[in-house]
Amino acid sequence: MPRTESDVRWVDEPRLGFWEQLYIPAMLDGLKTTIGHIFRPQVRTEQYPEQEPKLPGNYRGVHRLNRDEEGRVKCVACYMCATACPAHCIDIVAAPAPTEWQKDGREKYPETFVIDELRCIYCGMCEEACPVDAIELTTLYDLTGLSREQMVFDKEKLLSVFDQTTKAGTDPVRTRSGRLSVASETPPG
Amino acid sequence: MPTVYVNDKPVEIGTRKLNCVQAADLAGVFVPHYCWHEALTVVASCRMCLVEVGELKDGKLTMQPKVVPGCQTPVKDGTVVVTGEYAKRHPALPALPYDPGYTKGGQPGERAKKAQADTLEGLLINHPLDCPVCDKAGECKLQDFSFKYGRSESRMVDAKNTPPNKPHLSSKITLFTDRCIMCTRCVRFTREVSGTSELMVTNRGHHEEIDVFPGRPLENKLAGNVVELCPVGALGSKDFLYKQRVWYLKTTDGVCSRCATGCSTAVDHNKDIVYRVNARPNPEAQGHFICDDGRYGYHFANSTERITRPLLRADGATRPAPWSAVTPRLREAFDRAAAENPAGVVAVLSPFLTVEEAFLYATYFKGLSADVRLALGPVPVVGQDDTYPKDVRGNPVEPVRFTIRAEKCPNRRGVEAVLRHFQKDIVPFDAAAREGVAAMWFAGGYPDRDAVGADTGTDWKTPGLLVAQDLFPTVVTAAAGFVLPATSAFEKDGTFVNHAGLAQTFPRAVRPPVEVRTELQLAYDLLGRRGLVQAGAVRAELARAVPAFAGLAAADRPATGVRFALEMA
Numbered sequence: 001m002p003r004t005e006s007d008v009r010w011v012d013e014p015r016l017g018f019w020e021q022l023y024i025p026a027m028l029d030g031l032k033t034t035i036g037h038i039f040r041p042q043v044r045t046e047q048y049p050e051q052e053p054k055l056p057g058n059y060r061g062v063h064r065l066n067r068d069e070e071g072r073v074k075c076v077a078c079y080m081c082a083t084a085c086p087a088h089c090i091d092i093v094a095a096p097a098p099t100e101w102q103k104d105g106r107e108k109y110p111e112t113f114v115i116d117e118l119r120c121i122y123c124g125m126c127e128e129a130c131p132v133d134a135i136e137l138t139t140l141y142d143l144t145g146l147s148r149e150q151m152v153f154d155k156e157k158l159l160s161v162f163d164q165t166t167k168a169g170t171d172p173v174r175t176r177s178g179r180l181s182v183a184s185e186t187p188p189g
Numbered sequence: 190m191p192t193v194y195v196n197d198k199p200v201e202i203g204t205r206k207l208n209c210v211q212a213a214d215l216a217g218v219f220v221p222h223y224c225w226h227e228a229l230t231v232v233a234s235c236r237m238c239l240v241e242v243g244e245l246k247d248g249k250l251t252m253q254p255k256v257v258p259g260c261q262t263p264v265k266d267g268t269v270v271v272t273g274e275y276a277k278r279h280p281a282l283p284a285l286p287y288d289p290g291y292t293k294g295g296q297p298g299e300r301a302k303k304a305q306a307d308t309l310e311g312l313l314i315n316h317p318l319d320c321p322v323c324d325k326a327g328e329c330k331l332q333d334f335s336f337k338y339g340r341s342e343s344r345m346v347d348a349k350n351t352p353p354n355k356p357h358l359s360s361k362i363t364l365f366t367d368r369c370i371m372c373t374r375c376v377r378f379t380r381e382v383s384g385t386s387e388l389m390v391t392n393r394g395h396h397e398e399i400d401v402f403p404g405r406p407l408e409n410k411l412a413g414n415v416v417e418l419c420p421v422g423a424l425g426s427k428d429f430l431y432k433q434r435v436w437y438l439k440t441t442d443g444v445c446s447r448c449a450t451g452c453s454t455a456v457d458h459n460k461d462i463v464y465r466v467n468a469r470p471n472p473e474a475q476g477h478f479i480c481d482d483g484r485y486g487y488h489f490a491n492s493t494e495r496i497t498r499p500l501l502r503a504d505g506a507t508r509p510a511p512w513s514a515v516t517p518r519l520r521e522a523f524d525r526a527a528a529e530n531p532a533g534v535v536a537v538l539s540p541f542l543t544v545e546e547a548f549l550y551a552t553y554f555k556g557l558s559a560d561v562r563l564a565l566g567p568v569p570v571v572g573q574d575d576t577y578p579k580d581v582r583g584n585p586v587e588p589v590r591f592t593i594r595a596e597k598c599p600n601r602r603g604v605e606a607v608l609r610h611f612q613k614d615i616v617p618f619d620a621a622a623r624e625g626v627a628a629m630w631f632a633g634g635y636p637d638r639d640a641v642g643a644d645t646g647t648d649w650k651t652p653g654l655l656v657a658q659d660l661f662p663t664v665v666t667a668a669a670g671f672v673l674p675a676t677s678a679f680e681k682d683g684t685f686v687n688h689a690g691l692a693q694t695f696p697r698a699v700r701p702p703v704e705v706r707t708e709l710q711l712a713y714d715l716l717g718r719r720g721l722v723q724a725g726a727v728r729a730e731l732a733r734a735v736p737a738f739a740g741l742a743a744a745d746r747p748a749t750g751v752r753f754a755l756e757m758a
């Protein structure tokens with residue numbers, strides 16, 4: 001639909017009055033917060049790394065690839081995450097699923113699944129795009145490596161993040177509060 | 190002139206015999222359909238093209254009370270077609286005089302719209318929601334139409350039918366049985382176009398399935414077309430299965446280089462790798478379909494065995510060399526050879542070159558000396574022309590709907606036309622090979638390396654100076670002092686002339702490997718011209734120089750897939 005002049009609403013910058021032009025009330029307002037902190041009793045400094053912070057469950061840290069009940073990779077290699085990824089850091093090679101998986105309706109699986117954790121911007125779009133809740137961002141944030149290659153996580157590494165976080169009980173908050181989409185359900189009968 | 194009204198818009202159909210879908214298309218209105226295909230018979234089984242139809246006669250409009258399938262309903266003068274998109278028609282169009290008795294049961298278009306939505310709901314009853322793992326997702330008509338014409342939710346509460354997949358259907362094709370919507374396009378294709386009738390429908394009602402007879406798999410040279418015909422993801426190509434998601438693919442118009450039919454193709458590629466070749470309908474060249482030789486015959490371009498950089502032979506071994514060193518040496522060597530014995534210099538131009546490349550090469554070699562001879566490279570011929578349809582025993586049946594030519598090269602006529610412009614008689618390659626010439630430039634580009642070996646024969650005499658340009662190592666490159674890489678038809682911009690003299694211009698789809706220079710660029714460099722070559726400029730030069738190709742200069746050629754019959758001398 002073409003835009004007409006009537007669709008455009010012009011917004012003017014609010015005019016500054018006398019007090020606003022002085023900037024003194026605004027400065028005093030800021031100082032009030034600063035000085036208030038001096039007299040507040042609790043100490044806010046966290047003693048990292050001796051004391052590790054407790055992060056909220058929806059924190060977006062290192063990715064993990066979830067496993068299904070039988071320990072297989074849950075990912076169906078649909079490339080939704082790779083398509084949604086604004087940093088193009090996900091690289092998947094899909095293949096027909098092994099024959100024994102096919103009785104459960106698994107037709108396609110990722111032969112390789114690689115995330116370049118250095119290229120990733122941790123936006124969580126992959127998690128949001130995933131139709132089977134196979135990729136999730138965990139609360140692991142202290143990601144270190146000695147080379148760029150070490151920071152390129154392959155399928156095994158991403159699955160080990162799943163094992164690690166499940167064991168530690170730091171499962172991320174589910175994207176759809178635990179309810180999976182239709183594609184992840186096993187077919188009836 | 191017979192006039193048909195589509196959503197109140199008058200369109201003149203002339204003398205053509207059209208159905209409602211085609212007439213609506215003329216008016217710029219798309220009527221969704223699954224089972225109907227221009228090249229196949231009408232069965233009207235999918236019920237997606239339901240439209241409202243009436244007749245305008247003497248200013249009185251009589252509408253039929255029920256919706257009818259548009260694909261099965263012919264239009265004539267005064268036919269009124271109302272589609273589900275009636276509400277989106279241009280507001281300035283004057284409305285036709287719909288009978289109040291008709292509009293009482295719903296405004297025009299409402300019946301069709303509801304019928305289409307109901308049809309889609311029916312089709313989706315047993316269709317699995319496995320779009321994430323389906324290769325068709327992104328180009329699926331069921332997805333597109335559900336989005337555009339369907340409901341957002343399914344009211345189906347019962348368990349869906351989940352018949353088992355049939356990977357045994359064919360060596361190249363697999364059937365995801367549960368995704369099928371029974372449009373029977375594939376069945377009709379094997380009955381009408383390939384004639385081999387391998388596919389059939391078994392069972393009835395919502396237990397209907399596509400199947401083959403046990404022990405009679407879908408194996409014919411046109412079988413790949415059923416995958417392309419399938420509007421949903423039921424039939425999948427094993428060659429392309431799970432290789433790429435279709436939204437990553439970029440499509441470029443191409444011309445198939447695997448036989449002299451010169452089928453128009455759509456080349457799907459991503460990151461300079463060709464992943465799929467589909468048919469591009471072109472009534473002038475081949476119609477709607479392509480054969481499996483062309484469809485699956487793109488792998489040579491992605492092969493790791495290709496020659497990917499210029500090689501110089503010294504003391505029996507080849508060493509890679511940069512183009513900056515090779516090109517001056519080539520020029521120097523041929524300048525000397527042409528000065529010593531011009532009649533002993535032969536340039537072999539293969540029928541895999543485009544006419545532009547052949548023209549620039551011929552210009553260069555004839556520029557060295559008028560006595561330099563031009564030869565046509567080996568023309569691979571395999572068996573006989575293979576025509577379809579066939580009967581169940583494999584015998585051809587008239588009328589022919591598709592021909593796979595025995596001549597397995599795309600541009601023999603084009604290269605011949607160029608060569609004839611420069612010299613009266615074309616030197617056959619095998620004669621030149623046996624004669625033992627002083628210097629030879631062999632511009633190959635054969636996707637099938639055996640094609641060269643078959644023509645050189647056993648009594649091939651290696652020329653003193655041999656430059657071999659080819660895709661793969663062959664008997665000729667094994668003897669050559671200079672081994673140069675060639676480009677495949679996907680990697681160049683040019684024109685092929687098919688068996689019937691139809692010249693089709695196509696753009697480059699993918700970039701060649703980094704160290705590969707196209708034949709056109711190399712010929713341009715040899716001619717001493719500077720900078721990057723523009724195929725369009727060479728084409729214009731060719732059209733000016735060679736009268737047979739004058740038609741290539743026309744600026745008003747259709748933008749996609751140039752079609753004009755080339756007048757051959």
